Amino acid sequence: MNIAVLVKEVPDLEARVQVTGDGSGLEVEPKRVLNFFDEIAVEAALQLKQAAGGRVVAVGMGLEALRRALAMGADAAVRLEDPALEGADPLTVARALAAAVAKEGFDLVLAGKQGTDTEAGLVGPMVAEVLGVPCVTGVVGCEVEDGSLVVTREADGRETLRVPLPALLTAEKGWYEPRVPQVMGLMKAMRAQIPAVSLADLGVEAVEPLPSQGFQGPRSRPEVRMIQGEPEEAAAELVRLLRDEARVI
Amino acid sequence: MQIWVVCEAEGEGLRRAVRELAAQARRVGGENVEVTAVAVGDEAGPAEALQGTVHRLLKVEGPAGYAADPWVDALARVLGDQAPDLVLWPEGPRTRDVLPRVAARLGWNAVTNALALEAGDGGLRLLRPVCGGKAYQWLGLTGRRVLAAFRPNSFDPETQADLTTRVETVSVEPAAQRAEVLERTGQESERVPLTEAQVVVSGGRGLKGPENLRLLEELADALGGAVGVSRAVVDAGWADHAIQVGKSGKTVSPALYVAVGISGAVHHTMGMDTSKVVVAINSDPNAPIFRYADYGVVGDALQVLPALTRAIREART
Ligand SMILES: Cc1cc2nc3c(=O)[nH]c(=O)nc-3n(C[C@H](O)[C@H](O)[C@H](O)COP(=O)(O)OP(=O)(O)OC[C@H]3O[C@@H](n4cnc5c(N)ncnc54)[C@H](O)[C@@H]3O)c2cc1C
Numbered sequence: 016m017n018i019a020v021l022v023k024e025v026p027d028l029e030a031r032v033q034v035t036g037d038g039s040g041l042e043v044e045p046k047r048v049l050n051f052f053d054e055i056a057v058e059a060a061l062q063l064k065q066a067a068g069g070r071v072v073a074v075g076m077g078l079e080a081l082r083r084a085l086a087m088g089a090d091a092a093v094r095l096e097d098p099a100l101e102g103a104d105p106l107t108v109a110r111a112l113a114a115a116v117a118k119e120g121f122d123l124v125l126a127g128k129q130g131t132d133t134e135a136g137l138v139g140p141m142v143a144e145v146l147g148v149p150c151v152t153g154v155v156g157c158e159v160e161d162g163s164l165v166v167t168r169e170a171d172g173r174e175t176l177r178v179p180l181p182a183l184l185t186a187e188k189g190w191y192e193p194r195v196p197q198v199m200g201l202m203k204a205m206r207a208q209i210p211a212v213s214l215a216d217l218g219v220e221a222v223e224p225l226p227s228q229g230f231q232g233p234r235s236r237p238e239v240r241m242i243q244g245e246p247e248e249a250a251a252e253l254v255r256l257l258r259d260e261a262r263v264i
Numbered sequence: 265m266q267i268w269v270v271c272e273a274e275g276e277g278l279r280r281a282v283r284e285l286a287a288q289a290r291r292v293g294g295e296n297v298e299v300t301a302v303a304v305g306d307e308a309g310p311a312e313a314l315q316g317t318v319h320r321l322l323k324v325e326g327p328a329g330y331a332a333d334p335w336v337d338a339l340a341r342v343l344g345d346q347a348p349d350l351v352l353w354p355e356g357p358r359t360r361d362v363l364p365r366v367a368a369r370l371g372w373n374a375v376t377n378a379l380a381l382e383a384g385d386g387g388l389r390l391l392r393p394v395c396g397g398k399a400y401q402w403l404g405l406t407g408r409r410v411l412a413a414f415r416p417n418s419f420d421p422e423t424q425a426d427l428t429t430r431v432e433t434v435s436v437e438p439a440a441q442r443a444e445v446l447e448r449t450g451q452e453s454e455r456v457p458l459t460e461a462q463v464v465v466s467g468g469r470g471l472k473g474p475e476n477l478r479l480l481e482e483l484a485d486a487l488g489g490a491v492g493v494s495r496a497v498v499d500a501g502w503a504d505h506a507i508q509v510g511k512s513g514k515t516v517s518p519a520l521y522v523a524v525g526i527s528g529a530v531h532h533t534m535g536m537d538t539s540k541v542v543v544a545i546n547s548d549p550n551a552p553i554f555r556y557a558d559y560g561v562v563g564d565a566l567q568v569l570p571a572l573t574r575a576i577r578e579a580r581t
């Protein structure tokens with residue numbers, strides 16, 4: 016089975032983020048990692064390959080993410096590289112990924128449920144639509160059975176579905192615990208040749224992104240009000256404050 | 265300007281998030297807006313609840329119960345034909361399946377996870393998180409066709425029922441569903457869904473053991489809210505991932521969030537930081553969660569929780 020995994024590079028969750036003085040931009044500490052949910056997708060791809068044979072190709076824009084996928088055990092990586100992809104609309108990204116995946120040939124495409132940056136969850140299902148294949152989101156289990164997949168997903172409860180191949184699945188937490196790359200893998204990833212393709216190579220038409228109208232930081236809360244006393248007293252005072260001051264109960 | 269709201273039922277009724285969007289569409293649209301509620305298949309019945317609050321109710325006949333492929337097809341056709349400027353969707357698993365694919369079909373712009381919509385100098389704009397909620401970005405919507413999904417509890421659902429709603433019907437013959445559902449197990453809980461709840465009571469490792477989750481449930485029931493947990497609780501096997509709050513779980517934005525025995529790791533707070541009022545209960549006065557809280561109680565969760573439940577019940581009678 017030929018499996019393509021879409022890997023997104025995102026700022027580390029611990030990276031410092033600051034809105035610039037005039038509110039027009041962001042300063043993000045340059046610590047970049049493979050997206051949390053995509054690590055799960057890479058692990059799932061490796062597990063499916065082990066069960067059904069085949070090849071795993073990682074496709075994405077960031078080198079850090081692609082090398083991580085290789086270090087985990089992906090057989091190859093393809094990099095999308097184009098100035099037009101900087102700050103691109105998700106649909107442009109999806110069209111480019113779909114074209115690159117189609118060029119590689121695939122039976123199954125895996126993506127993450129969402130990026131930890133914008134938590135959008137747009138690109139996976141968009142790629143499925145562009146490729147014209149069925150899409151199942153929030154997957155926590157998958158078996159190959161007689162050439163189709165039996166997939167379990169988490170969405171307001173659980174669902175088990177039979178999905179014909181080719182298909183695209185997005186990975187939810189709980190599917191697999193991603194492996195930590197070994198030294199051998201890391202060395203292989205460092206040495207790997209990662210071919211780059213451009214939007215022109217792929218014949219992709221860009222969608223104009225929505226214009227940014229500035230950034231703001233998270234809402235700052237007033238200093239916490241500590242409520243003293245034994246449990247009974249503190250509880251009574253808290254209830255009074257929630258009712259009379261905060262007016263939320 | 266044409267603003268559409270995509271209806272989604274919950275039980276017998278309409279999701280509150282849909283009423284929020286319909287109310288906000290009128291608020292930001294001003295004089296020249298026409299608000300259309302679009303209801304696919306079986307959602308048409310519950311969508312009647314919007315009578316008087318929207319200009320038009322458009323029923324799309326063809327698909328019956330929900331399935332992703334026919335819904336994508338039906339909505340893409342109707343939207344493509346009628347070309348509204350802005351389509352508002354309630355965040356949720358169904359929207360996450362359908363919205364991106366409709367956008368890809370139509371070549372329109374798409375945004376999810378948004379939390380504010382307002383009329384600015386340059387027309388309508390929306391706010392969405394970037395960098396995992398460490399910052400937020402305004403995106404302009406004017407002059408484009410945009411599909412945008414908003415978190416529940418982002419807007420006030422109250423609005424005047426002073427319009428005469430035109431009811432229209434279109435019929436489509438949608439594509440067939442390709443993935444076949446073999447089995448479905450719903451949420452066992454009788455409580456309000458976590459992401460929709462006005463009150464969320466969440467517990468962490470400070471609860472000491474799975475047997476004490478009962479104390480959370482009792483408080484949540486007294487408040488009419490939902491129960492959430494930290495990842496540590498899920499990893500320990502005390503609760504299901506479906507109710508995990510945080511970066512790798514659900515994002516909630518209730519009017520009241522109560523965090524009990526939760527340290528306040530950034531991965532957790534990223535999932536609850538937009539809650540309106542936050543209460544933290546923790547035995548450690550230096551726990552980081554107090555930095556994200558409006559009210560704090562230092563104490564043993566196993567004592568404070570029952571006391572609080574009793575106090576709430578008393579206040580409510
Ligand atoms: C990529 C990634 C994603 C993650 N995603 C999530 C996520 O989605 N959600 C999430 O929650 N976490 C997430 N985490 C984990 C997160 O970093 C924390 O480890 C986790 O939130 C800790 O859970 P906790 O607060 O319950 O436990 P702890 O950190 O162990 O805190 C327990 C707290 O209970 C207090 N306590 C102890 N005894 C009592 C008592 N008797 N009464 C009252 N208080 C008491 C302690 O003082 C302490 O503050 C993620 C981590 C990573 C790396």
Ligand SMILES: Nc1ncnc2c1ncn2[C@@H]1O[C@H](COP(=O)(O)O)[C@@H](O)[C@H]1O
Binds near residue numbers: 023108128
């Ligand atoms: N630039 C990208 N390169 C590769 N994959 C991506 C990219 N952006 C998004 N994806 C994939 O789409 C998923 C959802 O991303 P998002 O829509 O940004 O939340 C990610 O988990 C990735 O699998």
